[in-house]
Amino acid sequence: MTANAPIVVERLTRSYGTQRGVVDLTFTVQPGEIFGFLGPNGAGKTTTIRVLMGFLRPSSGSAHVFGLDCWSQSTEVKAHVGYVPGDVRLWDNMTGKQFLDFMGAFRPSISPERRRMLLERFQVELDKRIKHLSRGNRQKLALVQALLHDPPLLILDEPTSGLDPLMQHEFLTFLREERDRGKTIFLSSHQLPEVERVADRVGIIREGQLVAVLTVDELKQRRTRPMDVVFAGPVDPSEFADLPGVRVLAVENGSTRFRLGVQDDLPRLLRRLSDLPIVDLTYAPPDLESVFLTYYQAEQRERQEAAS
Amino acid sequence: MSWPMFRKAARDLSWTVFWYALGLVIYIVMLASFYPTLERQREEFERVLQQYPEFLFRIFGIDPQRVLFTSFAGFMHAETFGFIWPATALIFVVLSGAAVVAQEVERGTAEFWLSVPLSRVRLLASKQLALLTGILVIVLTSAVALAASAAAFGGELTGRGLGQLVLALTSFLVAFGGMATLASALTSERSKAAGLVGGVILLMYLAWILSGLAEEARWLRYFSLLTAYDPQAAMLGELAWYKPAIHLLVGLGTGIAALSAFARRDIVT
CATH class of the missing domain: 3.30.70 (Alpha-Beta Plaits)
Known part of the structure; x- marks a missing residue:
């Protein structure tokens, strides 16, 4: 079951020269769950995602998507994944329609009904050049291109940034619906309430290290x-x-x-x-710092007990 | 190769190719239109030119030991294909080649570009093919302009000469296009990639000039791809086969090296 799980990360370390990236991460994302990847800015969320997408080679350890190695089989991995990067930068001279047509041209089967449904649901502007679109509208284009081919796994790096609150709500509702259709979602965020609203389980990362993997109920007990x-x-x-x-x-x-x-x-x-x-x-x-505080206090207690 | 990727890359290049091709066509026709005048005063003009120091000819890619204005080929080489045409076309090739990877990384679009289920090799090869198409458009429009000018202004140019010129110009640009894509595959900023190749071209240019000026520096010509650039011989139908072959081999080698480097590198936007 675990071998072909949507995401399996084992002892993954990735550094940038002397700079820390992520250190010794191990976690598994199960089929049909929304896994929140929670951490402050600079914690290592994007590095982890870039390894999953085959943009970065692991320094050590491994990352697999549906049993495929994320570096050596990254082309096959991408066939199963819809991806939204953390910093959405699109080709400015394209229109929204050209962008979606271009990204869709690499996917063998895109249903026109699904495309129509996504465009209506997220109210995407198609005719304007991307350079004339607001940040929120660019973000919506990025979200739609990731969802177009109905992939079994979504890897989303801070997907709601730039969206207005109504659209954020709509998108999170959509994610739950996708989960109910059996899709797996890896959702990175630094906003605790957002992750609490949709995730089934949460991995908490800080300074490149995985602090904990919890269910949302367990998380709620730990934060103030x-x-x-x-x-x-x-x-x-x-x-x-x-x-x-x-x-x-x-x-x-x-x-x-x-x-x-x-x-x-x-x-x-x-x-x-x-x-x-x-x-x-x-x-x-609730804020993320309060969760970390809980873990620091627990660590401190353990250290004091060990010392005494 | 990927058709959607090729189509996008070709469309991205289309306006740049159009303006460079148009500029070179206008320049070729304009210069060729002076040929009848100069032909009438050839002897007088050559006498004047012989007063100039050899160095002055060398920096514009002219070998003063060879004929200057005694033929249409010599004239067009001296006025266009010896310096202005390659310099202009190289700017296009270096800037466009330097953009293929580095610009996507620099602008942050690489994350979308590389999120499609296609290998990096195929993605980049499609862009290289689009660049090659741009090179061919520029070379062929210049060749057509030259042929039309020769017919209009009484220049001698055979079909063989025109064919060899197309080969010489294309292979020359392919060599530097390959280098530019290699530099782009290794870096994350277009300006760095372009600067790197620009520096190599400058060094090759200096080596080429020095090798022509002093006997003891002749060995330097082996370090410059400009040594194998011979449009005058091409226009006369006398191009040595190994010259375009060297350029094509360098272009192919660096192009393949670019694919290999890109497949192995990390992408950090």
Whole structure:
């Protein structure tokens, strides 16, 4: 099963001279799942994807797509893959239609119905020259060309960047539909909420190393969402001490302004807040740093335990 | 070879080829139109030219030991095919050849270009073929312009001479076109690739001039592809076969080396 899995990466290292790329990555992407590849900018997501696409040769280790070696069999690999690069740069002098026709000419079977459906769904501008298109419209062209030939595997590097929120939502909905049709999707992103919305499993990469591979439910347990609360008068921080999924991160302005880290047990927290003289509340989306913080703290604890 | 890739590459080159071809055609016809005037005053003109130092002839690709204006071929060599034509056509070949890979990497379009299920060798070979087509268009339009000018202005030019000229010009550009695609396959910036080949051409040009000026520097001619460039002999139908063969071999060798280098290199945009 694993041997011909959509993506198998084993002990993959790729460096750029003395610069770090990725180090000793191992993970597998299973058929019919959306695998989120999550990490801050410069973490090594794009390097990994370029190895998968056969643009870069691994320094050591291996990467396989459907059992095919990504470097020596990259032509065959690309027959099974729809790809959107992280930095979409198209041929400026082509029109959108020329671009899609050109990219489609290399694929043996593109259904006109699918092409029509994609163009309608993503509202792609076909007649303008690409140099006159907005960033979002260029991104949509890149997405459509990756989906045109209905590939079994999509490799998408930050695919929603440049899209407006409505189109982002539409695209993520489309990805879930594709997953339900049995497609496998490798989605790189630095936005935790986006990955949480669509992914089944998540690989977290930082400074070139894979920190963890988790299900989305496991991820949700490990991250915290920041909540900023303003009270009419001073509040004792011990009010939150008995709430297990809540930590006080900062207290300011004479104990009237709190920043809380909320990992769990939101209903109890809201009940507690309603008993206090609350005047304002901001509940921010979860961020990636809070996930890393969880792992640092765990690592620190392990080191301390080992030292003692 | 890939037909969609060839078609795109040829379309990308089409306007550049058009303007270079047009410019060279106009130049050829314009210069050829002076031939009747110069032919009438040939002796007087040659006397004047003999006053000039040899160095001046050499830098414009003219061998003063050979006939200058005693024939249409000599005249067109001195005025066009000895210097202006190859210099102009080389600019086209070097800039277009340098773009085949390096420009795609530099502009970031390589990620789409290489995401199609076609080997790098086939993708680049299609672009090389498009460049060769551009070279042929430029050479053939110049050849047609030369033939028409010869007929219009009383120049002597045989079909054999014209055929050999096409061979000489094409093989000459193929040699440097191959080099330019090799430089492009090795680098990630078009200007670097073009600069590299431009530097090689300049060195070859200097070696070629020096080898003609001093007996003790004659060995330098073996280091220059310009030594094998002989459009005057071609127009007279006397081109030595090994000269275009050398150019074609260099073009083919560097072109194949470009394919090999491109298949092995990393693409970092």
